[in-house]
Amino acid sequence: MRRTWPSSSFPFRGGFPDPARIRREMERLFDLLEAEAPSAAPAGVFPPINVTQDGQNFYVRTELPGIDPAALNISVERNKLTLAGKREIPIEQDGVSYHRRERVGGAFNRSITLPGDIDPDRVEANYRHGILTITLPKAEAVKARKIAVRS
Amino acid sequence: MIREQELDPGRAAARRAEQTREGPVFEPAVDIYENAEGLTLLADMPGVAPEKLTIDLRENVLTLRGEVTRPEGENETDVLREFQTGNYFRQFTLADTIDQSRIEATMKDGVLRLKLPKVERARPRTITVKAG
Numbered sequence: 001m002r003r004t005w006p007s008s009s010f011p012f013r014g015g016f017p018d019p020a021r022i023r024r025e026m027e028r029l030f031d032l033l034e035a036e037a038p039s040a041a042p043a044g045v046f047p048p049i050n051v052t053q054d055g056q057n058f059y060v061r062t063e064l065p066g067i068d069p070a071a072l073n074i075s076v077e078r079n080k081l082t083l084a085g086k087r088e089i090p091i092e093q094d095g096v097s098y099h100r101r102e103r104v105g106g107a108f109n110r111s112i113t114l115p116g117d118i119d120p121d122r123v124e125a126n127y128r129h130g131i132l133t134i135t136l137p138k139a140e141a142v143k144a145r146k147i148a149v150r151s
Numbered sequence: 152m153i154r155e156q157e158l159d160p161g162r163a164a165a166r167r168a169e170q171t172r173e174g175p176v177f178e179p180a181v182d183i184y185e186n187a188e189g190l191t192l193l194a195d196m197p198g199v200a201p202e203k204l205t206i207d208l209r210e211n212v213l214t215l216r217g218e219v220t221r222p223e224g225e226n227e228t229d230v231l232r233e234f235q236t237g238n239y240f241r242q243f244t245l246a247d248t249i250d251q252s253r254i255e256a257t258m259k260d261g262v263l264r265l266k267l268p269k270v271e272r273a274r275p276r277t278i279t280v281k282a283g
Binding site: 045050067095103112130 | 153177178180190228232261
């Protein structure tokens with residue numbers, strides 16, 4: 001998961017840190033710092049969420065690779081969206097030895113309040129290539145209107 | 152049998168240079184496990200379509216490269232940004248005990264699954280001791 005700011009597990013997951021890994025993590029951090037200053041992202045909240053908007057909709061996106069989208073629980077109440085589910089990363093076979101275990105999973109339940117009212121009946125969710133996109137149409141009352149000037 | 156490819160400074164620069172798009176490059180999180188038949192590598196690369204994934208193997212170096220198409224529409228503006236998107240890149244060195252001709256890859260829902268079978272002679276054998 002690519003957070004804008006390191007999570008609490010950063011950068012070592014147990015064991016003695018490998019110098020090459022430290023260097024890579026440093027490089028990655030500098031890349032992030034170069035990219036842009038992060039907005040206030042709560043560290044350790046899973047999964048990280050991006051919210052955007054255009055004239056018609058709000059869009060909520062999150063990266064949940066390899067999940068069953070049918071098991072997600074998405075609900076909307078007024079302008080509050082709740083996203084609950086579980087990303088399971090099971091041990092695939094008995095008797096195997098792991099060289100690396102970096103992928104993270106777990107149960108989650110996140111609520112976010114959108115900065116405007118939405119039309120709850122027309123909310124759509126789409127899961128593609130491991131990215132969940134929820135499209136929330138803005139309520140008619142909050143849509144920007146273009147005012148024509150009569151001459 | 153499989154280990155992370157160390158990037159020397161020259162290579163790190165090359166890695167940046169070969170990027171055609173602006174923005175950060177990420178290392179996908181991986182799980183690697185081993186059983187008697189071989190290794191399995193799972194890599195999280197959300198946002199990468201199967202046709203945008205390149206797996207390159209030369210001189211024992213396995214390179215994973217995933218290209219992410221920007222998910223946002225042109226007119227969208229940020230309200231809250233908790234994660235960045237960008238392309239993925241990671242390299243591993245394979246030992247000679249991996250049968251490079253039989254590597255299999257599948258990509259589903261942003262997760263790459265790579266099967267790296269061992270060559271026959273590298274598989275463990277139990278030697279039965281005959282009484283005599």
